[in-house]
Amino acid sequence: MSKVEAKNVWKIYPRGNVVAVQDLTFTCNHGEFLAILGPSGGGKSSTLRMLAGLEEISRGEILFDGKVVNHLGPAERNVALAFESYALYYRLNVYENIAFPLRARGMKGKEVDEKVRFIADMLELGPYLKKLPGSLAGGIQQRISLARALVRRPNVTLLDEPLSHMDQRVRHEIRARIRHLHDELGLTTIYVTHDQAEAISLCDRLLIINEGRLQQIGTVEEVWNRPANKFVAYFIGEPTMNFIPGKVETVQQVVILTSSGKRAFSFEPHTLPEQYVGAEVTIGVRPQQIEVSREGNRTNTIPGTVKIVEFQGDRTVLTVELDDLAGSEVKAVVSAQERYVEGETVWFYFAPSIIRLFEEERLIL
């Protein structure tokens, strides 16, 4: 179990001169569960493959426990990697699949057996040991792949979208198992996914990457409450954060322009630096934090017309066209008991604490 560090790591593919990862720096502490989250083609897998030693590092350094491992091959780094596609040896039975990394390192007999049975017990693979993996369900195959990855106590466990080929129910089951194994075996785990729900439910910290660049690294709360930029704000959360154009009026107030004049939104007690007064900004509010009512012409409110009502069982999502000049569409989550109809006028209240401001892409409040 190691501490993993990446220092100014670049990945440039010479063919077509594609820059997959740019100047990436982060640390995954000993025993930590770090999720690398980002859209497809954002550089997640390249990062993981560089950590695993399957891909050369174009620039920068990767360190395990303070030692540079750039020049080491995958086997020497002692990493475990579970693949999206399981990548099991279909000619070998489950037992031999799990034993494979041990045998490849020259381990024999009783020692192999003990280790295989221990990890197979943890992942409840006992009944399948004699079977061929090809005949088993996807969830079980991924458990085998995890068992094979973890059987030899790796320095770091890398998981590359291990759940993406599974149906919802199995996904939840394996997700819980992964976290359980991580805690039980005291692993250092780096988990790559494009699914924010998966990342949020599993990890200690999130690393968000887009177009090869680090966007933000932090705990789920940090990323949720203080997204570093509009990309992160938009990427984390379902429904996604609303963006409304506005203008900074004073260091504690922002306004939204409507056909009937300005509507003021205060974010006391927070203050912006003086320089932002008069700046065009984007106001960000999470749909889950908006308070919706049928009337309420007071400060920090704005009216709008309900366009779409989506009943989702435990909640209802409203899509509302705001009364502002830009005609912004804003989503708000209300409880399932509250009934709204399309065409109705509603008032949104943005509490001072939920207002986020972005100048261009960057968070300023």
Added chain:
Amino acid sequence: MSTFGKIIFWVITLFVLFIIVAPLAWIYLTAFKAPNDIFTTDVKKLVFFKFTSENFQRLFREFPFWPNFVNTIIISAASTVVVLVISALAAYSFARWNTGRGHLLFTTISTRMFPGVVAAIPFFVLYRNLGLLDTRFGLTLLHIYFNTSFATFLLYGFFKEIPEELEQAAMIDGYSRVDIFRKIVMPLVRPGLAVTAVFCLVWSWNEFLFSFLFTRVTARPVTVLISSFWGSIEVQYGPMAAGAAIVILPTLVIAWFMQRYIIRGLTFGAVKG
């Protein structure tokens, strides 16, 4: 399918079957006929005749059938083995590392795109200077040259089918590149190797043009011997059919037992490559 459709289906099937089987039947029947029965115009004698092994006896007694047959075996077996070794490594390299970015693979395959005769003259001059004419080694080399491209192309498709993750998993599990090739990749392409081997073997076994041009006596394969029965004065159908009957037997047997793999090789490996 309607009754009419069924009838059409069977008529066409039987017709195709007849076209394929008739020459084989003719060879095997002729091989056991006396000269008089071969040339008779009596239709009944096409199938009902006096059975004789005279053609085979003549073939073995008067012609160097067995030495030529041994040449065929040596040349086709040796060339197939070498071709498999070369093209397995080449195809793996093309499939996994895109060696030469497709240009090299294309060049390799393109050696099969021109008629073989085009290469015959330069090869002949070269062989004469090197003293390789009428040697088994020389003919084997030629067969290797011609089969490698096709075998590489065929195997390329099979190697492409193997997921890269599998090799990466093995790498992480502690296998070296060589171990991965030997213990992970090779077992998975075994059906592909079998198909390729059969194709190479059959091609080499039946090859006539270069054998005819590049051998005289010592290295002459059996295909050339059989053609020599077609003389300027007479055609010796008896020994010719007897020789052909023996020579095509192994290929028929292989085709029968390997047909499942061969069809898979034709439709699967090659197309996806």
